[in-house]
Amino acid sequence: MSYEVVLQNKYYLRELIESISLSDSLDQIAYQGSITLKVSADFPGIEPGQEIRISGVPFGVTNPVYLLHPGVVWDCSSSISQTKHMTLTVYDRTIYLAKSEDECLFAAGGTASQRLKKHAADWNIKLANVPDTKTKLKKSVYRAQTIYSMIMADLKETVKSGGEMYIPRMTPSGLGLFKIGGNETVWKLEGIEEATQSRTLEETVTKVKVLGTESNENALTPVLAIVSGQTAEYGVLQKIVQDEDVKTADAAKKLGESMLKGKGASYSVSCTDLNTIRAGDKVNFNGMGLIVTSVNHQLGEPGHMTLELSTFEDVKRRYFLEQ
Structure with a gap:
């Protein structure tokens, strides 16, 4: 071997x-x-x-x-x-980030990158490449919970506010942030043994109503934005969104638009192994650029791998925007 x-x-x-x-x-x-x-x-x-x-x-x-x-x-x-x-x-x-709990207070105005660096300093974690996530976050008070859950909460707030999608990833050089679909080498999947495509309207959203967080027991919750998508094609499938991170009509419109979704499509592929592929990587399957949501490598000569693939938009909605 x-x-x-x-x-x-x-x-x-x-x-x-x-x-x-x-x-x-x-x-x-x-x-x-x-x-x-x-x-x-x-x-x-x-x-x-x-x-x-x-x-x-x-x-x-x-x-x-x-x-x-x-x-x-x-x-x-x-x-x-x-x-x-x-x-x-x-x-x-990175398993230690998922198993270790703490409490943290972060002032408004910092970024997810800055907060990750603070965690690393507190826990004596070596850092690798940590790109600037740029989006300024609101004040956060994290009561007893895992370090990983805090990191992901910051990364999700970044996306909800219009920023890019990142996930933490451990490398030989240390802990870094990896941009979803940001891999330099985009592998083309070959040696296909089996491929399954699933299509459904189960998670389709053609209309989104974004509500404010203020409540009055004598009145309906204020509406910050209403956005519509493919209602003519799929009918009205409305989703109500209420997020404390979203305060303005402009931010509410962006969030609503990002939640719109046509028919769902996902792919399961079994093929010849490419042993460096990780979850979050972009791959080429049948001419489509798709994101790996999960992968299992059976290492060998030749090896074998099984992947679950989704579109960039589905990954954004499912892993970063949904409550």
Whole structure:
């Protein structure tokens, strides 16, 4: 196998590997790996908390790159019959942001980028590329919750206010922000084994009414904006939106327009593996530029992967705008 697993920066486990899979989705923060090893009965134990990394050679190049690094062993189990088998669940170290809670107060006027840097300083997290998200955010008081939920709340507010979509991503250089669809290399999916397209009106929205947050028990909630889309084609399917981050009619109109959605379309694809593809990447499928919402790599020679794909607009609505 042309993949390498290194434990504690000194134990090279390539010869013991039976299988490796890597999974990522926009619903999870940390890249997850599952490794099965065939070991001798006297093999030294592997324990949760130990450092681990996974490397491999991407398509079209000759030198290996880190696929999951820095990583940590999270779960491990073993079984013995005629031989001893060990199964490891590993994550990149953003898992700590999803498992650690805190309280934070942020003044109005800062950006999601600035707040991420503050989290990194407080938690002694090494930073990589953190682009300027530019959008100034309102005052935020975060009571006891995970660091990841705070980061995502700031990134979602950024999008609701007209900014770009970003997700946190751990790299060998440190924690950074990755722009959705911002990958330099856009891979064309080939070696298709199976592809399924689903179309539905289930989540279609052709009219949006954006309400203010002020309430009066003797009157209806004030309406900040009403926007319409494909009502002639699909009928009136109205959504009510009320968001404390949206205060002005202009911001309400932008939010309403971003919530309009025609018929839904999603794609499931099984094909030859491209081992560097991550959730949030843009790929080319049948001439369409689509965003990976989840991916599972079965590493091997050749490898295999299964992807869920959506349009840029669907990703924006589903992961950043919906309540």
